[in-house]
Amino acid sequence: MSYPDRPGGRVGRAGRLPELLVPGLLGALILLFFAIPFAAFLARTGAVGVLETLATPEARVAIRNSLLTAPVSTAIATVLGVPLAYVLARRSFPGKRLVEALVILPLIVPPVVGGAMLLTAVGRFTPIGAAAAAAGMPLTDSLLGVILAQTFVAAPFVIITARAGFGAIDERLEQASRSLGYGPLATFWNVSVPLARGAIVAGIVLTFARAIGEFGATMMVAYNPRTMPTRIWVEFIAGGIDAVVPLALALLGITLAVLAAVQRFGRVPTVIDR
Amino acid sequence: MILELEGLRHRYGEELAIEDVSFGLEEGELLGLLGPSGCGKTTIVQAIAGHVRPTAGRVFLRGRDVTGEPPETRRVGIVFQRSTLYPHMTVGENVAYGLVSRDVDPDRRGALVEEYLELVDLHGRREAYPSELSGGQRRRVELARALAPRPDVLVLDEPLSALDRRLRRQLRGEIARIQRETGVTTLVVTHDQEEAMALADRLVVMNAGRVVGVDRPRTLYESPPTPFVASFLGRSNALPATVVGRHPLSVTLGGREVAFDDGPDVPAGTTVSCHVRPEDVSIHPPHVAVPGTDPVLSGEVRHVEDVGRRYDVTVAVETGDELLVETSSDPPAVGDRVAVALSGDRVTVFDDGSSAAETS
Structure with a gap:
């Protein structure tokens, strides 16, 4: 038998536009929009001594602070957010809409406003803030404040992504585990977490990237001590674009390194799982 | 247990x-x-x-x-x-x-x-x-x-x-x-x-x-x-019939009076439904006396389906119902007048009053 007209054959290919031509072209436009500023920014690299700038005490403190705070914020968001994501994926309960709105809230509130909100809750002159400060752990203008700001802004990413991951698991797989003798917690560890791993890891990466780059809320809650983003702002005010380049590159490098490490060890093909 | x-x-x-x-x-x-x-x-x-x-x-x-x-x-x-x-x-x-x-x-x-x-x-x-x-x-x-x-x-x-x-x-x-x-x-x-x-x-x-x-x-x-x-376990035809006597239950179906050993205990005049499986119905030429006491209905062939090892013949009978008949050979043609005979001992009678609730 022969099918000369089958798709992909000589006849089928002639006189037809590729199916993905239009979406491909539209996508290319937005890619250009991403790529041009990126390339232009990198083109400035030669203008300043990157390593010398990064070696200054101010820059080293900022890098250190960022590397201290962002992993902690990410860990907090993961440890508290993944269980919440599981509950949201598995149960419906009165007020669930409200809980879901609350999860989205930090995403739709501008970070600088989120920072202002945090200040009204834990600022130096609020009961919580005053008590913490009296105990020697001020919640503003401290690394703790940075962590609060980062967690507030970045945690929704891991919650939302993990929730989608848990939601994609057939509940019967968990039921089978229960019938095979495992309680709810063991089933969560043995079945749900491994099966949602891709989504959870993707959420952790997004949260980390968001946390280490957090500026708006951090600026409000803890302008000091400086993190890389707040330091970048200070450099920009003082020295313009070129002054920003070294720390910006370092920030980009750290984020890319974390992404690469996670992809390598987490065996996640892309940020968006399958 | x-x-x-x-x-x-x-x-x-x-x-x-x-x-x-x-x-x-x-x-x-x-x-x-x-x-x-x-x-x-x-x-x-x-x-x-x-x-x-x-x-x-x-x-x-x-x-x-x-x-x-x-x-x-x-x-x-x-x-x-x-x-x-x-x-x-x-x-x-x-x-x-x-x-x-x-x-x-x-x-x-x-x-x-x-x-x-x-x-x-x-x-x-x-x-x-x-x-x-x-x-x-x-x-x-x-x-x-x-x-x-x-x-x-x-x-x-x-x-x-x-x-x-x-x-x-x-x-x-x-x-x-x-x-x-x-x-x-x-x-x-x-x-x-x-x-x-x-x-x-x-x-x-x-x-x-x-x-x-x-x-x-x-x-x-x-x-x-x-x-x-x-009707759920295998296929089944339902035909309405009128009770003419109890103990034993007998009904008129297809112009014949059929008696049953068991069935609902209902007074004469009640309408009951008689269920019969397609394999317990046979097709005969019209106007030929079918021997025995089996109920016989006359009708017209509406549809013939060849499903391989048998034919499914749908016959519209005189009561206005459609009857599904299985036959293994020589199916009639669509439009033929035929007589269908029900194996009397394979008919199950249900009281319509209770059956209505059970089938809904």
Whole structure:
């Protein structure tokens, strides 16, 4: 038998536009929009001594602070957010809409406003803030404040992504585990977490990237001590674009390194799982 | 009794899923739970496994009331319609999963995994991942996984529905063999009457959340207790008839008076429905006297369907009803006038008053 007209054959290919031509072209436009500023920014690299700038005490403190705070914020968001994501994926309960709105809230509130909100809750002159400060752990203008700001802004990413991951698991797989003798917690560890791993890891990466780059809320809650983003702002005010380049590159490098490490060890093909 | 359900009822919000469901499984029995989709079968499975707490009623396992117990303390092995093998574990790890939780020591565990993989004829695939197996092999691993912890009862929830016809038939035989070899008390839940009849020692037929018949498959088929069972277990024709006498019940049907040994006890003049299976109806040339006492109706052929090993002939009869007739040879042509004869002893009579409630 022969099918000369089958798709992909000589006849089928002639006189037809590729199916993905239009979406491909539209996508290319937005890619250009991403790529041009990126390339232009990198083109400035030669203008300043990157390593010398990064070696200054101010820059080293900022890098250190960022590397201290962002992993902690990410860990907090993961440890508290993944269980919440599981509950949201598995149960419906009165007020669930409200809980879901609350999860989205930090995403739709501008970070600088989120920072202002945090200040009204834990600022130096609020009961919580005053008590913490009296105990020697001020919640503003401290690394703790940075962590609060980062967690507030970045945690929704891991919650939302993990929730989608848990939601994609057939509940019967968990039921089978229960019938095979495992309680709810063991089933969560043995079945749900491994099966949602891709989504959870993707959420952790997004949260980390968001946390280490957090500026708006951090600026409000803890302008000091400086993190890389707040330091970048200070450099920009003082020295313009070129002054920003070294720390910006370092920030980009750290984020890319974390992404690469996670992809390598987490065996996640892309940020968006399958 | 290994498993016993007592007056089970469950509602999801306002919606009643099951009502007054009671039946039991004897040791080593293979019971079929049969009903159309949406009749409450899944709710029963979930109540047996412990994922749904019934609104009322009780579940007993080996005489112990487990209604309030979580799934992990019941010894119920479950195989669902869709595969629930863990993709991140090998076949061996999947089968061992239910043994680890029950603290079977590692040596014994390994031996049991071998034993059960052998039982399902997959001993060479221990190191494979579920994604490397065919649909039928995955089913068999699931059976091994469910059986390895030696459950009190094995529940198979539509185990073959997701497979193609050939595989379904083959695995049906496998399930029967495995059940025979292990002697495990088994509940097979299905909407496929052929599957249920072929597998089960006894059948529980459900409709609209209620049990409408419990008996051996052959008994249910030959003397269905309700019109629903008659039409759900195989195919059935329903014809209205008028009662002319009681003790014994006799009705006029097709111009003849037919007497029945049993049937509803209703006064003369009542309209009843007579059910007869397509294979118990025969086609004759018109205006030729059919010998015997069987009811005969005249009609016109509406439709002839060649389904391979037989013809399905639809005849519009004088009462205004359509009758489905199976015939193995020489089907009439569409438009032919014919006479159809019903085997009088194969007709089941239902009181219309009660049947209306049961078929709705």
